[in-house]
Amino acid sequence: MTISGGVMNLILFGPPGAGKGTQADLLHKKYALPKLSTGEMLRQPGTLNNLALSYMQRGNLVPDDLIIAIIRGRLNQKDTAKGFILDGFPRTSPQAEALDGMLKTIGKSLSHVIEFTVDDKKLIERLSGRFSCAKCGALYNDVSRKPAHKGICDSCGGTEFNRREDDKAETVLRRLEIYRRHTAPLLPYYAKKKLLRRVDGMADVAEVTRQIDRIMSPVPRS
Numbered sequence: 001m002t003i004s005g006g007v008m009n010l011i012l013f014g015p016p017g018a019g020k021g022t023q024a025d026l027l028h029k030k031y032a033l034p035k036l037s038t039g040e041m042l043r044q045p046g047t048l049n050n051l052a053l054s055y056m057q058r059g060n061l062v063p064d065d066l067i068i069a070i071i072r073g074r075l076n077q078k079d080t081a082k083g084f085i086l087d088g089f090p091r092t093s094p095q096a097e098a099l100d101g102m103l104k105t106i107g108k109s110l111s112h113v114i115e116f117t118v119d120d121k122k123l124i125e126r127l128s129g130r131f132s133c134a135k136c137g138a139l140y141n142d143v144s145r146k147p148a149h150k151g152i153c154d155s156c157g158g159t160e161f162n163r164r165e166d167d168k169a170e171t172v173l174r175r176l177e178i179y180r181r182h183t184a185p186l187l188p189y190y191a192k193k194k195l196l197r198r199v200d201g202m203a204d205v206a207e208v209t210r211q212i213d214r215i216m217s218p219v220p221r222s
Helices: 020-031 038-042 047-057 063-073 093-105 120-128 171-185 186-192 204-215
Strands: 007-012 035-037 083-087 113-119 130-133 139-141 195-201
Touching: 007 020, 007 186, 020 035, 020 083, 020 204, 035 063, 035 120, 038 063, 038 186, 047 063, 063 083, 063 093, 093 186, 093 195, 113 171, 120 171, 186 195, 195 204
Parallel strands: 007 083, 007 113, 035 083, 113 195
Antiparallel strands: 130 139
């Protein structure tokens, strides 16, 4: 499927668990846009990535100039010529300003900044209730998606399940607080540039996809 208007350069914003990763994957498949996830990039081999990981492994924040250098290198790759999806960057005002500068330098500009709006209480319930089958990885939730038979995986019949440490309610709350304090303040910056669009991050996956499709390919007014 092609995109109305040609090149489409996107930033996805929202707290952990808002559904950005799922929608980025769907956009990649639907529009062939490369997904530039800082988390995934930092796990790729490379001198800069290894240096960034060394900060993370010590429990330190990766310096802005290092993250920016990694993003700059990725944006210069050929597959971003017709667009890209940024997920996890920028996270601070200096990063946003640096992104503006590097895009201008390479002759690119942002098309939309899409915010996934959430209800904090419901998001905590969604994340803290997640668990998966230890055998096949099938995903479940205490509230919205329980196995048909308690303690038995619907997909493979496994009886052992895992819960991620970072999905504990107190951890989710801390991650939300970090997002609200450091990243959410960037939203007015993009609203002022008339780039900010919003989708309901609490809706089901198909509905969020429909909302994004309307942003990507708006219906012409008669």
